[in-house]
Structure formats: C-alpha cells, structure tokens
Amino acid sequence: MIDIGLIREQPEVVKAGLVNRNDDPVRVDSILELDVQRRELLQQVEVLRADRNSVSKQIGRLKDQKKRERLIAEMRQVGDRIGELEIQLRQVESSLDAEMLALPALPHLSVPIGPDETHNPVLREWGEPRPLDFEPTPHWDLGPELSILDFERGTKLSGSRFYILRGAGARLQRALIAWMLDVHTREHGYTEIYPPFVVREECMWGAGELPKFADNIYRDVEDDLWLVPTAEVPLTNLHRDEILDDECLPIKYVAYTACFRREKMSAGRDVRGIKRGHQFDKVEMYKLTRPKASYDELEGMLEDALDICRRLDIPLRVKELCTGDLGFHSAKTYDIEMWAAGCGEWLEVSSVSNCETFQARRANIRYRPEPGAKPSFVHTLNGSGLALPRVMIAVLENYQRADGCVVVPDVLRPWMGGIEVIDGRAAR
C-alpha cells in the first residue's frame, strides 16, 4: 500500500511512478476524489456523534421526564441521520480501500526506467560455462534417463506440471535444501522458520498477493485456507499487527516451504521439464528492517543469494528489473540467473526485492524508532535463497558428463550420503 498522505501531497510523484510501471495514473485522481469525500462525510458524522454523545450523557442525569423525552426524540433523529451518513461513509471507504489495495508499490528512484523485461540491465556476471566436449542433454531427458525424474507418473497422480523425483534426484533436492538452510543460518545470520504451508485469506492481502494474483493461488474453499505461493507470505504475516522494538531490527528469517501456484497466467509457457511446476520447493530469505537501512540490507541479501550460487560454481548473472518489469509489491528487485547448459537457457533462480513499506502497511508491521516515539512502518525485503527446481536443473545440466552421469558438486557431498556421482544405480 502507498501512503495516502503522499498521494494527497504529491500526486504527480505517484502518477509518475505508475506511468513508469505501465500502469494507469488516472487511478490517483479517483483515489483523491474518494479521499475528499471520505473526509467530508467523516467530519459530518463526527460532529453529529459528538452532539449525541454529550446529550446522551445529559439524558442519563436528567430527572425532568418531559425534557428527557424531548431530548430522546431529538437524539433518535440525530441517530437516524448518523446512520444514513455512515452508510455513505462505508461505501466510500470500501471503494477507497479497494483502490488503495490495487495500487502497486512505487519504484525506487534508482530503478532504471523501461517498458519490459527486455530492458533489464545486466549488472554483474560471474563464472564461465564449463567447457564440454559433448552435446549437453537437457534435464527433461537427462533426469528420466537416470531414473531420478518421472514426468508420466507425476501427471498420473496430479495432472500436468507435476513430476516425481526419485532416489538420488529426491535426495539431491533434500541436500540442496538442508545445505542452503545451514549456510544461511550458520554463516549469514538468518533465523530458520518452519511456517504453515496454508494460510488465511488476510495473509494473502498482507503480503500483497491479493487482490492481483487470486487466479494464481490454490485455495481450500471449505476452510478458507490458501496454499502459500511462496514462504514470503507466512513470513510477512509473522509480525502482522505488531509494534517491534527498535533493538530487535533488523530481523532476518530463512524458511523452507513448498510453494503452490496455478500458473494460469503462464499457461503454455515453460511446459517442458521442471522449470515451472504447480508445486515446487524454495528456500526463502526475509528481512524486516529500519527504513534507513533497507537498501544496504538489500545488497546484503543479494550477496547471501550469490554466495550460494558461487559455492555451487555455476555461471550466473545479476539483472536489475526495470520499472516496467517490477513486481506488484516491490520497489526495487534484482534477479539472479544461472546458466543451464542442457536447455541453453539462463534460469531465474532468485529474485531479491525491497518492498519498503508496501507490505508493512498492508500487514500493519511497525517498530518504535525510540522509546516513547510514535510507531512507524518497517521496510520488508525478500529473496529466494534459492528456488529449488531451477537450481536442480542447473546442477544436473552443468555437472553432467559425456556418459550421461551427473557429478555431485563438492559442497553438497556431506548431505548426499556418500553419493558422488548420480548414475543409473544411484537412482535406486
């Protein structure tokens, strides 16, 4: 959510931000109009309520029956009028809320302006594709050949875009999760969280998934529970409606969860392999910070994600999202892409974002800058650290050998139970 005060005072700034996002700036005008209406109605209602409050107190003390009845009759009329105005006020407020909740975060001034993903500048590159003296196989062939990946049976159980990991494949994923959690908790200072994988609707609003991405989220209608599309959702809501102590900031969390997405908006895209499934695993980093520190913390989080990539020794590049490609709730985002030799693609394995106060306002997460000071909103940041299926793809495709086997990267060996090479046998 954007500060209504900012919209009132500097509507042109907000409009410029929306234009850069390819969004419609006219929405700002309708918000301003509703805001004026709201305040007018509010003032009318409050004057009447103040009157009724004081007269009602008098009535309680009055002995004179006649006067009493006269005042009660008067106040009944005042009450009716209040009721009418309150109905109007509620309508205006709910329209205003809906407009406010539909507004994306404003891009940070440092974000490059551009229309779409083709304008995302590459900021950094690291590593060289390792020289292969054979034609590399994409993971959708390599996995089934090694019997560690099974698409047919995944589809049999759950439909398209589901798959099964088997034997060393399943173990490789589990090793990646355990290893990444260990690095982030032991070396990068994050606290591990194991959250629920289903949450209430209000959590989806708080994290900014609703209203925009309703189509993309699985939901249990009977109990009104929503399957998390990312651990960012429960992590954002951990401190919903809280006022945090200044000393406990920044808070750094890391959580492993499965993630569930309908992928309706991406129907037909990336249908091959495990790049984009309805269910995938992810290790997610999350920070709540003081506003002044958030951009330093963003750089730190990017480094934490890059550290994982470098230790896997897979070529990568960092892009910054331009204004036109920025996510709904983010003010600034870096994407990390890993090279996948088999499918010959750069894969987005991490997206690191500063949401500033966007989620904090929605979820009402504040801190007290000094003892006795008024609470103000924290900044929230999130970043994949990393998204599993894509790291799996990169590992399988970059570490494959001419004989069709896959060498387990050194850093993962302690978690692989002695498996150094994934071959046909390791699948069992």
Added chain:
RNA sequence: GGAGGGAUGGCCGAGUGGACGAUGGCGACGGUCUUGAAAACCGUUGUGGCCGCAAGGUCACCGAGGGUUCGAAUCCCUCUCCCUCCGCCA
C-alpha cells in the same frame, strides 16, 4: 467430532445499560527523600482517524464483524482464537 468455560490496556485483573478509554495491582518511566541505593510518597504511562501553524479539540477502538438503544465493555446474532473433559488420530 461431542459437552462446557473463556477473550478487557505492556502484564495480572475488576467492571452486566448512563460520570467508563475504562477501579485496582504489577511492571516501566520521571520526581521528592538519600552520600548512593532500597523503601516510602507524588506524578506519567495505549493505538489510529479527522480538524488545526500550534496549543488543543473531536471521533473510533474492551477478540472481529453486524444489530438493539437517546446511550453498549455490559444486551442480541455471526465469526475467530484459547482453555477443560470425552472421542478419534500422525
């Protein structure tokens, strides 16, 4: 799943229609006293909206949302959460 009991300020806890934004206690903060500290005493101690340059005024909030009433923490309805007992169960 069945039966019952709850939810009040940072915490404990009183309050069943009118002077209650809420008695009291604890904690925290400030002060008096003291060489210093403790004790004792005095005072302060929630969040948000709106109007205002400000001082200040006003409205809302007693788990959430509706309703009754001139007036609701208090009465009615719905929901959520917690506790106890029984059943079931990884």
